[in-house]
Amino acid sequence: MRRLLVLLALVVGIGAPALAGEVAVTDLLIDGGAFDGELITVQGELVGDFQRRGEWTWVQVNDDPYAEVPVPEGGALAGGNSGVAVRFPTVMFDAAGFEAPGAYGVRGPVVLVTGEWRYHDEDRGGESYLDAIGFEIVERERRFDEEMPLGVLLAGVALLGAGAAVRAGTRRRPKAGGDDT
């Protein structure tokens, strides 16, 4: 059945089958067992790395507020990240043509992923992850820059200069020694 759904997802493009209710990542982290084996949908940002392992591609999906605006882009602080692993069929994942996952300088692609939640999957040594059968692209990746704080740089350079001046001023005085053993 799962293979059929994957096939279906591939046939209709990259649209996620509207079979499942949306679940917050926090709920999966707090009580993952409650969703074991269920078809669920998670919306979030793809972050870190696209881990391509042949038939499957693993990516972390975060649904925290930073999926909207990351901290370096000016996003407000809202606690730690909140993410789960998603296993995509590589063929399906590559069809989306993502350029980069979320990282410094990149707000990663935001996707709506549907899949089977596998809690403590024994076939994978007790790991928990979402086994994707389809996904929708909500928003493409967005690159951003963080400006150099010139005042900070100048203060640093000034301190380096001050340190060098103090060092130069005391250089001629005799060195201290001590015991080593």
Added chain:
Amino acid sequence: MLRRPGSGDARIIAYFLGRICYVVAAAGVLPVIWAAVAREWAPFASFVLMVGVLVVFGAAGTAAKPTEPRLDWSHGMVVVALTWLLVPLVGSIPFSLSGHFGGPLDAMFDAMSGLTTTGLSLLQDLDHLASSLNFWRHLLHFLGGQGIVIAALSLFAGGGGLTLYYGEARDERIFPSVTSTARFIWAVSLAHLVFGVAMLAVVGIVAVGLDPMRSLFHGLLVFFAGFDTGGFAPQSTSLGYYHSAYYEAAAAVLMIAGAMSFGLHFALWRRRRARALQNLETRTILGTFTATLVLGIVGLATAGVYAGVFGLTRQGLFHVLSAHTGTGFATVPSSELAGWGGLAFGGVAIAMALGGMASSTAGGVKSLRIGLTLKVLRDQVRHVLLPERAVVSRRYHQGGTRTLTPELAQAVMAVSLLYVALYLFGAGVGIAYGASLESALFESVSAGANVGLSVGLTDPSMPVLLQITYMAQMWLGRLEFVAVFALFGFVVSLVRGR
């Protein structure tokens, strides 16, 4: 009568602090270069500022030039205790300016956690953190794990090495000279660096499916955190990010190497395996690891957390190993770890409290003290059971045959009790803020034993007093009390001395 420290004492302390600041400034150049290469200009500026502050401290300190150049025991201890406050303070500047922390105290919490190789973190939005800042977090593990003072000793031969060496909670000299010992420690670490990063990078490419450059990046950071039993990780889901038993196994090799004393490294390097296995410390850690592993796995099995043997052994083994070595890597979220409960929870907590080997990068009570404490207890029981005239051997094997003197037994018991008090104190503060006994004790042990596993109490919204308590626990636990007590004594002498 207490002697009030004079300007001569202050000059000696300032001079050696200044030298150490130069060493840390040199290390701080690495993230400057990293940020420049990665074109991360905001972190670049903050790293320049940090290095600038360190250079000024270095120049001002060394300009003090003591008239009496000898560094005595109390000076050395004060230098070490202050170093471990000053470096997190200055090292937290880039964190403070990054915008990823709620304030300077949160930033210093992470710098202290990094340097003491604890791994608890208040950083927010790690998954968008600049790579240079991530590198600096992990480099702090490396500096702290190897010992900043060890770094200074390696570079500056001479200068009161012995007291600084002992102050940083190392009590094993592999060579007669402390400088040679310090250089050996760095040689071992650099050899592991090359081997460890290469191993993790290859496993990252082959088993995890990372791009080669990203795999190298992850390998370097995970090496720092694994070998130095730190516990920070490049991504927010710790080692669970990789979803690979192979990657966990590779990290485990480094965690074990990090928890081994450098004396044991030396014995293995000299192919003295049999002698290494005879050591009381080696036998103790093997025993306590087996016992806590059994507790953990039986606990997980009886609670039905994992359905099969593979999941049970993989998760149980990894977390008990992570706890016992003081690393703090996790493959499950903290909310799930908190839900383990019962025996498994207890097994992990006990493993954290016991810690790794003495003179290693691990924290906790340490196996040598556990072994000696058990020997004292066993000898006492023998005394009671054997005839009055019977002689009970007080010898033990630790890099040769040694005698357990009453003074040594007393010192071992005292430090062990101090650790217990430290764990209980932190737990008490946690409970006062409404945490359950289990959670408060777990988190307190994690901070005091410099582990980093968390059940969620360490959070950006945590109370300031609890935050300061955990920072103090990390500092005390890493320096094994003596240097910190010496600093307190120094301050008391300043106030009350004549």
